[in-house]
Amino acid sequence: MRIGTDSIEFGTADTSFDGNTSSVTPRIIVTGTDTGIGKTVFAAGLVRLLDGCYWKPVQAGLEGESDSAVVRRLSGLQPERILPEAWALRTPASPHLAAERDAVQIDVAALTPPAVDRPLVIEGAGGLMVPVTRKVLLIDVFAQWRAPVVLCARTGLGTLNHTLLSLEALRHRDIRVMGIALIGDAHVDNERTLVEFGGVPVLGRLPRLARLTSRTLERAFGAAFSRESFLG
Numbered sequence: 001m002r003i004g005t006d007s008i009e010f011g012t013a014d015t016s017f018d019g020n021t022s023s024v025t026p027r028i029i030v031t032g033t034d035t036g037i038g039k040t041v042f043a044a045g046l047v048r049l050l051d052g053c054y055w056k057p058v059q060a061g062l063e064g065e066s067d068s069a070v071v072r073r074l075s076g077l078q079p080e081r082i083l084p085e086a087w088a089l090r091t092p093a094s095p096h097l098a099a100e101r102d103a104v105q106i107d108v109a110a111l112t113p114p115a116v117d118r119p120l121v122i123e124g125a126g127g128l129m130v131p132v133t134r135k136v137l138l139i140d141v142f143a144q145w146r147a148p149v150v151l152c153a154r155t156g157l158g159t160l161n162h163t164l165l166s167l168e169a170l171r172h173r174d175i176r177v178m179g180i181a182l183i184g185d186a187h188v189d190n191e192r193t194l195v196e197f198g199g200v201p202v203l204g205r206l207p208r209l210a211r212l213t214s215r216t217l218e219r220a221f222g223a224a225f226s227r228e229s230f231l232g
Contacts, residue, residue, distance in 0.1 A: 027113055027147040028178070028230060031124040031138075033162040038183040039152040040067045042206060043123045044074035045221030046150070047081070048214075050230060052119030055083040057111050057141075058132065060125060061092030067123060076214040083114055095138075096131040108136045113145060119231070122147070128166055143173040150230070151177060153194070155184035155205065160193055167198045178230065179203040203229045 030046065032039040047054045054071045065073075072082045087106055091098035099106050111132075113122060124130075128139040142149065149170060153163040163180065170177050180194055182205040191202050204224040209216050 025116060025118055025120065026231060027120045027122060027145070029122045029124060029142055029145070029147050029149045030152060030181075031128055031142070031149055031166075032152040033127060033154070033159070033166045035126040037152045037154055038206070038208075039123060040070050041074065041212065041217065042150075042152050042181055042183060043067075043121050044071040044214075045206065045217050045225070046230065047071065047077065047119075047121040048075040048218055049221055049225065049227055050119040050121065052121055053081045053083055053116045054121050054123070055114060056085050056123045056125075058087045058089070058095045058106065058125050059085045060089045060095050060098035062088060062090050063092070071123075074212070074214050074217050076218075083116070086111055094130050095125055096133050099133070106133055108132055108141060111141055113147070128169055139169055139173060139175070143175055148176040148178045150179065150181050150203065151200075152181045152183055155182045155187040155190055159187075159190055160197075163194055164197055167200065181206065181225070184208055 028046070030039050030043045043054060054068065054075070056067050059066050059068065068082050068085065072079060087099070087104065089095065089098035089102050089104060091101040093101065095106065113120060124138055124142070130138045132138050132141060151163065151166055151170070153159050167177060177200045179201040180198065181203050182191060185207065186205065195202055206220060206224050209220055
């Protein structure tokens with residue numbers, strides 16, 4: 001954990017990180033329309049598919065298995081590919097509240113994606129509008145990084161409203177959306193409606209797996225998603 005200030009200057013370039021397409025290695029932000037969507041499982045499948053590295057900037061809640069530990073177990077990648085969190089907070093809550101209860105100040109300006117020599121999958125915390133501090137939302141940190149986003153969304157009831165609102169918020173901040181990753185049982189009309197109104201592609205659908213292991217996830221992910229969709 002690091003202690004620092006609680007400010008970030010928006011509207012200026014982040015010279016410590018080149019998130020443009022000319023960057024040597026791609027960075028992909030995995031976020032969700034809400035908490036509990038399944039984006040950690042998706043991130044594990046993606047980092048394995050891309051043979052990349054994984055980074056969770058802020059982990060809130062250390063009791064039990066952390067998201068980084070889940071990704072390590074389900075991806076089967078070497079431990080050094082799972083990069084340490086910038087902030088690991090004990091309290092299971094929104095980052096801003098967890099930091100306050102843990103007596104920690106999150107320095108948002110120090111949340112810079114680490115430099116790696118292979119694709120970097122970055123997993124957010126909760127949904128897009130989660131506060132990192134009392135002044136800064138997670139989506140605004142994403143805007144500073146200038147990296148493309150994959151939006152994880154459930155397939156069932158409620159997904160149209162949550163997903164379209166999330167896409168609207170991303171567009172408002174000029175954040176490029178690679179596409180939507182659906183998670184759950186097939187729902188043809190919801191998928192069609194999201195494409196029609198959302199204006200971004202559905203990259204694939206990861207079904208809920210009755211037995212979730214690194215092997216079953218790798219098989220399901222490879223059947224649902226194409227590597228070229230993320231690196232092309």
